[in-house]
Amino acid sequence: MARVTIIDVAKRAGVSVASASRALNGLVASAETVQKVRAAAAELGYTADARARSLKLGRTQQLAYAVADIGNPVYVDMMSAIERVVAASDYRLVISSTGDADATVELVESLRRGFVDGMVISPLRVTDELVAAISEAPVPVVVLGRMPDDSGTDTVMADSTRGMGLVVDHLVSEGRRRLAFINGPEDTTPGRFRLDGFRRAVAAARNVSSIEIAVDDFTIAEGYGAAVSLLQERAGEIDAVVAANDLIGIGTLHAADDLGLRVPADLAITGVDDTELAQVSRPGLTSVGLGAAERGRLAAELLLARIAEPGRPEQTVTVAPTLRVRGSSVLRAPHTVTAFPREASA
């Protein structure tokens, strides 16, 4: 059962291949031709070959999402938001997980193959090589994260500073004064900016002391390990743990539990990203959402917009954080604090 091509359709309809193509694509063609061609196509069960179409048109109708860490639910949230936008726009979504920094650069460079029309990338680490690769990419790239100011790429950012501000202010308003920050790797984009946000917020608060530690990975296991050491050695010195993401927060929650500390009575704990994990843990993990789904959606839309209009000015969009207060930080009924949205373009 050989492939049905447009040549077969044209023959059956008694018209030229050119006319068949025009009729099927809604270009200029007489009503009669359209009717004949449609009928022939239907009878033969014709579907245009995506490979041939891609070659001829120079586009694949595919977009890529380069995901940093597929084990982290926050990236899954982003991905599904992206998938929704992409599918609704008649594109397909190609998923690639970026390994280390070198592999990420390679991935961006592989865009030269022309297998997608554009890419959304959420890199964990933004190296100079990566910035260079992105600027030389033959198709549009939208970055979920931070880029140098003059990079000239569409960017969607989280507002880590205000996010951490919401967390710290909340803890302070709950009477916590001695905070410990458990960060992930500090050479990553989230690690760097969340630490920075934490420091600013602490500096702005009165009578608040803080200590900072960092772990090698944004995972539950790493968070648990670090929290156990921290709580064993310095439990008396702190009354709240600010985790750099939900996974570390969950790890800390478990560590506190295993060490017999009562949460939130003895220790308040907060996370970042407001993933489903924070929602289902008991007590619920207070967490500041940085709008992962929203960022994913915006990135995908920015990408589509740029493909549609390559000359448009680059945009940098920042998504407002939302604090979700749950049982891990407060005994009262939980509530929600949303920062005002902010948006900027360059």
Add this chain to the structure above:
Amino acid sequence: MARVTIIDVAKRAGVSVASASRALNGLVASAETVQKVRAAAAELGYTADARARSLKLGRTQQLAYAVADIGNPVYVDMMSAIERVVAASDYRLVISSTGDADATVELVESLRRGFVDGMVISPLRVTDELVAAISEAPVPVVVLGRMPDDSGTDTVMADSTRGMGLVVDHLVSEGRRRLAFINGPEDTTPGRFRLDGFRRAVAAARNVSSIEIAVDDFTIAEGYGAAVSLLQERAGEIDAVVAANDLIGIGTLHAADDLGLRVPADLAITGVDDTELAQVSRPGLTSVGLGAAERGRLAAELLLARIAEPGRPEQTVTVAPTLRVRGSSVLRAPHTVTAFPREASA
């Protein structure tokens, strides 16, 4: 900066296009030609165009994963397992989320476009139309789930019967005798087989009574709602809830918590899939893993094997379940029970 094609490379190397192609692809060519062509390609930064290559070769070097419900972590586990295999084999992975049954059929039919070389599909509902579409697909399709016996498609199945058996046996051995099963939609593959497994297990046990209810979706919210009603109306009649998946289990856990029932003292709760959610909830949710990651891996490998050797006999592989005992069902230290692996081919 126009695309650099193999024609440019050939010119620069002073050879024909045919020779350039052969040299780059490691076909017959003299050492000298290879050297010249490689040098030219490197100087020009040549990369073969995936679109042209796809058309000529009739394959795209892409595989698709049609995921039933991207909001359920178990499918994310499958997806990342698939991604790993696919990426390691020099293929790309295209993700499509299948909506309802009609959309799923459409998706399979869209394989006629030739945008991928094969597909792994995990359909929630297997309709006759879907079976027909799969059997007529122009590229190999591997099904994660159940297919009619004579469908002649490679299939990777979970062993729901034994999985539910492990759960029920565990509860019974913990002294539970009055079980409630909260199922998801019963017209889905998991709904049907998990219910069936539950019934068999209960029938095989002594002195065990059971009730069954079903909800409209395998979600936390649905599980919570159903559990609240169930526990309010019939809390006295049951001592354990067997949830059809972890999401429903988590919902039940929260419902019990909110209603002041102690877990596991008053009520034991179990889930299915052994997702990260079961692991992080407190108490941990006892859950029987059906080998999602393993099934994903096997499906991807089966697909690659069939592409490599189209004539090979169809295979049906069943992955053994593993019971993960956690605090939601037992006060003793948790433990793990693995069923023996089983494999069958047709």
Add this chain to the structure above:
DNA sequence: GTGTCCGTTGGAAACGTTTCCAACCCACAC
């Protein structure tokens, strides 16, 4: 010197589309 064989090469076809361009037809105006 002629013939044979093998390794290498280049021209051209092919993959299935879309689209350029010239040709055509017909209606209408002059």
Add this chain to the structure above:
DNA sequence: GTGTGGGTTGGAAACGTTTCCAACGGACAC
């Protein structure tokens, strides 16, 4: 009757590869 113009049409080129096939050249045997 001739000319003009708009709407349709078909042939052929083009997208960038890979691969078929015929031709070439040199080495070797006779």
